[in-house]
Amino acid sequence: MGTVLVILLVIVVGLAIWGVSLYNGFVRSRNLIQESWRQIDVELNRRYDLIPNLVETVRAYAAHERNTLEGVTRLRNQAASLAQAGGGPVTQERAQVEEQLSGAVRNLLVSVEAYPELKSNVNFLELQRELTATEDRIAAGRRFYNANVRNYNTQVESFPSNVLAGMFKFEKATYFEVNDAAVRQAPHVSFGEISDRPEATSEPTNDQLAAGAQPSALPNPQAYPQADPAAPAPGQFSAPQPPTYAPPVEAPAPQQQPPQGGYTPPNYQQPPTQQ
Template identity: 65%
Template sequence: MEFLIGLLVVIVVLALIVVIWWISTHNALVRGRNLIQESWRQIDVELTRRYELIPNLVETVRGFAAHERNTLESVIALRNQARQLADTAGHEPTEARAAAEAELSQSIRNLIVSVEAYPEVKSDTNFLHLQRELSDTEDRIAAGRRFYNANVRDYNTRIESVPSNFVANAGRFEKATYFEANDPVVRQAPQVNFGEVSERPEAQ
């Protein structure tokens, strides 16, 4: 009888441990998912801000450097494409959107580089203001992307790892999407400072 009681106690204790672990793991997955959503919203805000800055930048450059028509049209076309993908995806991260945003960053870099040939543009107060705003926005996007992707990596690892994957499958937690470009050519964001343009690889 004592043996059965002892066995029952052991079973109850083990069951409680499993239940506590299950609840703890489930809550950790919920927190991870919410953190990803929160960190993504910060990126989306900055991407939207970039959409708003680009037309003003392009018009300012156009006034001084009409010969850069192809470059200007490319920037606007890529900006419109990125914004359309954002609207189509409900402003959620997708691989297609990540590639479009990376292409847009590269196109902006090309525009800023082309402006180096026009001293009158570089000395324009409005251009300098937009340049600084765009540079700050790009920096925030890059930092936000790194933070977001780090959260996605931790969350996806938990979903795929044993034994937490059992909780993830039971709770229908789905893998999150990274926000990064796979093409190494476009995995570079411009860093623009007053009259100086540099390019740095961006960590994901």
């Protein structure tokens, strides 16, 4: 009887330790989600402060973008209102509004490419730089937040941890996802312009030769003929080649010329040997 009580006591203690450990794991995961969301919330509030200045700067140079500016302002006010009313983790409604606001700001920055004066404005360039950096930090925080939500939701839905999650009201967290098709669409790269370029002619033109002959102009490698692949490039010198030597050729013996005056020396011949 005593052995059975000991075994039951060990089982109860083991289950209690397991339950406490599992409960503490849920609490750590939930706190990590809340902390990661607060980091995103700081960047979102910073974006709320930058957007009105951006709208006023664009309005001064691009009055034709009135509809775009009104849309950005409306979404900014709606997102700020949801942030003040919620005061906690992200909701599905706020995630959708923040997603729409990101797309509206991105479209606004693209539309101002048609206004050279606005693109050269110092205030606009600074706002554009700060907004771009803020969007990058929001994207990085979103990835970290969603990873923590995934781990937490896995614990909530898995057995047997889901039993303890139901007992202590640990509910699933909401993802901060991006469902915009324009963001997920891969960029399209076309190589048509490269393939349609005219091929270079093999013979240099007169303009190229004239450009290469001007001493005060910058070097133009295209102004020189490239017929010989072994020829050095302009501004370079070829390495000196070692001298070659040919074997000496024996010159023929000079013929004796008769001296002046018409005198020819006699040709003495040895007498024949008597046998």
